[in-house]
Amino acid sequence: MSTADLIVMADRVHTMDGSEPVTAIAVTDGVITAVGDRAGARQWRGAGTEVIDLGPATVTPGLVDGHAHPVLGIGMTRGIDLSSVRTLDELRVALDAVPERGWLEGWGLDPNVFGTRPITSAPLPEDVPVFLRLFDAHSALVNQRALDLAGITGPREFPSGSGIVCDAGGRPTGHLLEMDALNLVHQLLPADDPASRRRRLLDLMRRMAATGLTAANAMDFEDDSLALFQALEADGDLPMRWRCAPFVMPDTDVRAVLEKQRLSGRRWRVEGAKFMIDGTVDGGTAWLDEPDTHGESTACFWPDPADYAEAVRVLAAAGVPIVTHAIGDAGIRYVLDTLEGLPRVSSVPHRIEHLETMPSGLVGRFRALDVTASMQPTHCTHYTRADHSDNWSRRLGKVRADRGFRARDLRDSGARLALGSDWPIAPYDPRGIIAAARLRRPAGAPGVDPVLPGQALTARMALEGYTTQAAAAAGLASSAGRIRPGFRADLAAFTLDPLTAGPDEFAESPVAITVVGGSVVHRT
Template sequence: MTPADLLVVGTTARTLDPARPTATAIAVAGDRIVALDGEALALRGAGTEVIDLGGAVTTPGLVDGHMHPLFGAATFHGADLTSCLDLDDVRRMLADAAPGEDGWIVGWGLDHNVFGGGAPTNAVLEEVLPGRPVFLRLYDGHSAIASTEALRRAGVTGPRHFEQRSEVICDRAGVPTGMLLEHAAMELVQAVLPTVSDAVLRDRLREALSGMAATGLTGGCVMDAEAGALELFASYEENGDLPLRLRVAPWCMPGAEVGEVLDLQGRRGRRWSVEAVKFFMDGTVEGGTAWLEHPDCHGTGTEAFWRDPAAYTKAVQQLADARVQTVTHAIGDAAVRHVVEALEHVDTGGVRHRIEHLETLPWELVPRLVRSGLVASMQPVHAGFTKADHSDEWSTRLGAERADRAWVCRDIRDAGGYLVLGSDWPIATYDARTVLAHARLRRAPGTTDAPVAPEQALTGLMALEGMTSHAAYADGATDAGRIAVGYRADLTSFALDPVEAPADELAEAPIRLTVSSGMVTHRD
């Protein structure tokens, strides 16, 4: 028999294969698992690379179900504002911020809660950095604050109308306050920001993806193709392999031609491919753009991202008829309901369509969602931006009843649904161990914070499935998500058992080995 290229020994494997739940040795040839246990050991040859894991626990390779790697590399740079708890912290950070090209000061990760319940405006920017062009992205990625000078450079002097649900927030006199809601409004200022060279973007992307591999990730679902992502992925592969295998879903925005995203389907490189289309049904709770069945505490949240929701239904059904997977951002209860109604009776031809985020969900909608065949893709790590006592901006806007429905992961699993887990990086950390731990703890690991909706906690096995077998199911992959002969050689090896070990310990446990499609991308 042909010798293996790679032989992993000294491990206990949780295969997630009901026919063979455990293994102690794994043989890999090319990008496939070719043998297990004794049969694997027999494939050791002179050229076989043997890795002894010294007792580590190996699982199918982890996949992040929702990520934006190039968006993070391109835009989440400058002043890191994630640690700011109030406006005094923002003042200190901005005072120390170093200006970049053309005097621009950019920052990222600003929490809505720093405004203490008040409307976010650029007043603090004008106080600390008068006359300077400043652009700060809030942590949700759907809003930003621009200084008066930044708005001037972008030619923004008042309200604008957009095809999508987006807004330049203005005061009663029609003067912009600096707050920009959703993509189209933010793009007005982003268009005049200094550009980042492709060489720098490739370096940042390499750093981010290598960091992801070090936390055990072997692949990810990229939920955009913005900023020339496909071209950048292609140029990256001219000089090397991407550390992760990437499955890309370009955006289909209101007013766009469905044929444009259809034409992108099937475009691919060695380790990336376009295999889906991303829609937005709403925005975010904190920004007041989540589509809710009842208004939030400010009287907002009653509009869809698609001003004509019927146009979304037509577009998503057209793609379903073409047997193209759709993934739809739907955070509010009305948004989720609309997606379910749009797809629950459509002949999908076996394609598994997905709903992303589902941050607040009525109990009665859960079984309907499951019966529809839609896959839920959630990021319980985002609950780290909320508080169990509902004193945060997300909970305050929704009210206690809807906040109690936060990220109903366990309800979906108990109802028999498929649940994919992810980070939405750069919105939250890409560390896969933290994602797994947060899904079990419903709080940030390593803290004594009160858990958010603890009854929605997943078991260790459920959390692991959310980044392995359920992720493979969602993407229609019949040769992934398990450690089995003939399956893709995606492996993640933990220093401890990710199912049985305490979740707080899991978040800090070393990753001994990451193998993506047969390629060793990290070893400790």
């Protein structure tokens, strides 16, 4: 072999390949060209070779987030971070802030803050308009000033599953459900300036790379996504790779989605189409076989589910990988039924996101149909409770809550399981997510009871969800996700071993380096 551009050495290398013990990796032109031991690495060196010896660190393939919203997320995370708020008093304190550009904005609000009380604008200040996104990003809470500015005086009919929650007298409570309703107020918010959005997106990517992420699946490609990716790449390589799937809504022209499939850059590309078959359990907009305890979550996000199936058929026939958000049992079943009849044109498997509650009869269909299950462990560990006292569990009832977030059942059935964050719905740090997948509780919270601990993944399963399983989900099993000659030189190095360290400890493990395409994008 020719001399290497980069040699990375460490006491432990998890190749995810079942190979002999490896302590050295050679990289040339962005590709792994050799693996071996430190002694043998001398023959790979040339005058210009960079050698990085990480000592007792552990190297793994670069981690891949299965589900994130980078461009939508930088807009969603404006204002006050409310993700740590746990009580109404804490909410009032957090909102005692100076509004920016005339509005008080916030994000990440957990509906469990309201306990068993209705979610209303009662705790919000009234002297300025307020717009707060709840954690699921499918709902928002606004005050009377914001309702007045938007001209919202009562309930409205929407073609989608959107809604304006009203009290018994028909007066809006301030709780808005799904995009059509949110946008009545959101469109009034002051816009970000393009330079600020570029800075924030680049900063996000750098922070993600610093956690060991080398790639992610962007579950949107809307608005200014193209301009942002092109502008950042004009200034240099992105700190990580992105695979983007534009939204397909009931009113979307699928021809525009097909046109976007041709877009790409050095470290990003459009490949896929993102659908939603339902909303959320917390907001009462999921699609369940039976109504929730509020009599809600009974309908598909699409006014006519057959229109979803037809759009899927058109795009899949053109070779576009289908991605569908499906949370409720009825929604998951309908998506599987739709995918079952499709010919496989693309090498990239179709996939279903979230999968929050489903009966056992659906679990085995993922392997049978070669459909990727894509899940976010912290959706369970951050927003539900072992005793079912949380909003999600109360709405579903014990039977359906007990069959929630079935990550282990899916893996044991032989299904392909990709893991991710759904940032900004939950934090993007894969170390904490890997820990949560193993613990079924938040990392660093040993006093919290695990939620359905029988669904915990092993350490290796959790790491595979970010490496080998993630690569297979993107149709890249032969070129990514392992440390093997001929594979992408995407690497992450941790000071603790993710397969042997305690999950809580690994969640705090510093990342020594992150390498994308043979370039060091993060170094401690």
